[in-house]
Amino acid sequence: MKQTSSIPSLAGSKTWFAFALVAAAVVAVGLYAAGLYGRGTAIDGLLAQGRTDANLKVALLRAVMERPRALPVLLAEDQQVLAALENDDHSLVDALDGKLEGLVGDTSASVLYVTRKDGVAIASSNWRGPLSFVGINYSFREYFRRAMEAGAAEHFALGTVSKRPGLYISRRAETAGGKLGVVVVKMEFDQLESDWRETGRPAYVTDISGVVLITSVPSWRFMAAAPIPPDRLAAIRDSLQFGNAPLVPLPITQIETLSDDAAIVSAILPGTSAAEYLRLRTPVPTTSWQLGYLLPIEAPVAAAMREARLLALSLLVPVLALIAFLMLRRRAIATRIARAQAAREELERRVVERTADLSLARDRLQAEIADHRSTDAKLQVVQQDLVHANRLAILGQVAAGVAHEINQPVATIRAYAENARVFLSRGQQTPADENLTEIAALTERIGTITEDLKALGRKGRTPPEAVDLHGAIDGAIVLLKSRFAGRLEALTVKAPRPGLAVTANRVRLEQVLINLFQNALEALEGRSDARVDVSAEECGDEVVIRVADNGPGIPASIRGSLFTPFNTSKEKGLGLGLAIVKDIVADYGGHIEVDSSDGGTSFLIHLRKVTP
Known part of the structure; x- marks a missing residue:
């Protein structure tokens, strides 16, 4: 049992x-x-999250770079600069020193200086300081040689005098008689690096050779993302581009590849031990640089x-x-x-x-x-x-909207200022006063545009008013005269009837017209038969503004998302213009249409007509 x-x-x-x-x-x-x-x-x-943050950092970097890029272009054509280079006159050079000193204080540039065609600096914004560039020969610098050969250059390097790193943007100054010299602006990124450092997430920018140029981790500057071949390393050191920097590899080891732009890596930050990070790489448009961004992943x-x-x-x-x-x-x-x-x-x-x-x-x-x-x-x-x-x-x-929208008023102010200078030198007081009055009006307009763009950032809306259409079109053309000098003859305006007004805001409507006129003129660049037709028709309770060009048309690859931010076919474009245009027109109860083919592009702006 x-x-x-x-x-x-x-x-x-x-x-x-x-x-x-x-x-x-x-x-x-x-x-x-x-x-x-x-x-x-x-x-x-x-x-x-990382891709969004990286794209934002790239956009901010581009915005920081855009304003200083315009200075060499303008100064290379400045009569005072050309006169100082052509004539061996100390009074002209002294005046140019003062002008450069004043300009650098109003921009994000670090130093502005002008060199003769032999590379010797004759004027500089830091002419008063102990580290003045005046008299120093920069003919060995890459940005000088390339500007003299090709007309313009951008080159990141360590300053031979200041020993501070920065981006050198150069432009050749010349007249019909030949090459005179080079205008150079140096910009530093201390504030940008400080802003990145506050996030607590490492970010760095490398050049085409993989050398770290801009970084939130100071000890990483002039290190390399990967070992540099010996021949290339020797060439970089001989050029003194980065001084005596050892150019050793970054303390980053790749562990796992996730995609073309993402990988898991092991990195050692100063004062810490090795930890795992998600590394994202994003190209910086309009440059040969690449942004690297690290996010801690262990926690x-x-x-x-x-x-x-x-x-x-x-x-x-x-x-x-x-x-x-x-x-x-x-x-x-x-x-x-x-x-x-x-x-x-x-x-x-x-x-x-x-x-x-x-x-x-x-x-x-x-x-x-x-x-x-x-x-x-x-x-x-x-x-x-x-x-x-x-x-x-x-x-x-x-x-990025502010840099995009005030470019034309700034260029127009410079043109009026140069005209006023000429009139005053001739003793013609009346036209000089008129130019100065226009400068004051454009300055007020820049302030209005800035406040308006801030309101757009807060999703605010400027109160509508009755805007004279003829005056708005004329105002937009005035703002484009400086940038498209000699090319505005392609712009044909069929004047609207006197007194025709629409519901909008004068400054914001001019913004819409400037964007469309500018896009049309840029699309026709280099064409002998260029033509942009502007007209306005009354259709019942609406006014339809038509801007039509005979250009090559909009590429089919971007037509479907034409009004989406950062969608552009331009090499140096931000892709913000048409997105802002659509928002402004919609704010006042209107809408915009586009028709594009190989024979040209037409934009139709529908706005409410103001009845007397």
Whole structure:
């Protein structure tokens, strides 16, 4: 009898041992899979965030660079600069020193200086200081040689006098008689690097050779993203571009490649030990540079893996407990059946019913869990898309909009100032006063544009008013005269009837017209048969302004997203003009249409007509 009773006990022990092994294996596999899923989810989220942050940093870097780039272009054609280079007159050079000193204070440039064609600097904005550039020969500098050969150059290097790194932007000054010299502006990025450093996430910019130029980690400057070939390394050192910098590789080791622009790396920051980061690389448009951006991943990945494993345990433990409960229940039923044969059928019926109820409840629970997980995943995607769209809108309309919109008034002010100088030298007081009056008006306009763009950044709206259409068109053409001197004859305006007015704002309507006129004239550059037709027609309660050119048309690749920020076919364009145009027209109850083919492009602006 004892031998017979020991057989079920032995069989039960083996069953529970097997169950324990299977349960342990299931838990181990589930935790491993959950960890992989959590890690992947965390990295995907960091990738989305990192790409947005990197694009914002690139946009800010471009905005910082745009203003100083215009200075050499303007100064290379400045009569005072040309006169100082042509004539060996100390009074002209002294006056030029004062002018450069005044200009550098109003820009983000570090130093402005002018060299003769032999490379010797004759005037500099720092002529008063102990580190003055005046008299120093810069003929060995790459930016000087390339400007003399090609007309313009941009070159990042360590200053031979100041020992401070910066971007040198140069432009050749010349007249019909030949080359006279080079105008150079040096800009430094201390403020930009400080802003990056405050985020606590390393960012750096490398040139085409992989050398770090701009960085939020000072000790990384002039290190290399990868080992530089010996011949290239020798050439860089001989040029003194980076002084005596050792150009050693950065303390960054790649661990895993995620995509062409993303990888997981191990990096050592000053004062810390090696840690894992997500590295993103983004090209900087209009340059040969590349932005590198590091996001720490150890903490967010660990948190995501921990949450995923806790979720897996919350699902696995109840299921395993339910199975164990069923096993115990079945064993209890079997024992009762052995003791009470008479109640066997009733007990089996109840067991079947109970098992069915539990299975149905388990199925419902699993279905609900699956629905919750699907809903959570969709919500996260929607939230990420909203954050991405919001950041792009702010970036497009505030960070780079100011530089884009006030370029023409600044160029026009310079043209009026030069005219006033000529009139005063001739003793013609009246036309000089008129030019100065125009300068004051344009200065006020720049302030109005700046305040208006700030309002756009806050999603504000300028109150509508009745705007004379003829005056708005004339104002836009005036602002374009300086930049497109000699090319405005391609612009043909069919004057609207006197007194025709639309509901808008004068400054913002001029912004719309300037963008469209400028795009049309740039598309026709170099064409002998260039023509831009501007007209206005009254259609019921609307006025339709038409701007049509006979250019090559808009590329098909960007037509579908023509009014999307940062969508452009121009090599140095920001892609913000048409997006701002659409927003302005919509603010006053209008809309804009475009028709483009190989024979040209037409933009139609619909605005509400003001009835007298």
